[in-house]
Amino acid sequence: MTAYVIARLQDAAPHADIVEYIERLPSTFEPHGGRYLVHFTQHQVLEGEWTGGVVMIGFPDTASAQTWWDSPAYRAIAPLRSRHIEGDIILIDGVPDDYVPTAAVTTLREALAAS
Template sequence: MPAYVIANLQDAAPHADIAEYIERLPDTMRPFGGRYLVHFTPHEVKEGTWAGNIVMLGFPSIEEARAWWDSPAYREIAPLRSQHITGGIILIDGVADDYTPTAAAAAIRHAANSD
């Protein structure tokens, strides 16, 4: 099942360390099957607020996403980003190709009816 790394990055002032991080990042992802899905592309807010820039990486599985995050190659370059950019980063499982939301809806309906 695919997995994703989603970053909502804020306060990214230009800095040479950030450029180096971006240049080196693809080589850290490659051994784990990682690839860019979204990288600092403009986004359109439809509801609420969503400040900052979005970066989304895809991996074949959550295990590979975790292995990339914990890898010596990534840990070596992570400070180049974290010392200059604030924001949150999550790792999250995707859903199977045949996923349908009916089970989630049923669980919500059951919880709502139990009150």
């Protein structure tokens, strides 16, 4: 099942480390089947607050994403970003193509019945 690494990163002043990080990043995730899905494209806030930019990388599965995150190639460049850009990064599983929210609805109905 497809997995996603999603980063919400705060805007940062231009820095040579960030340029190097962006240049080197694809070569760290591509061997693990990763590809950019979103890279700091414009976004529209529909509800709530969402500052900064979004980066989303898709992987074939969670294991591939985790292997990339832990890889020596990525760990070597991660400080180039983290020294200059604050943000939140998550790894999340997608849902199968045939997903329907039946299980979630069943769980909620059971919780409502129990209360």
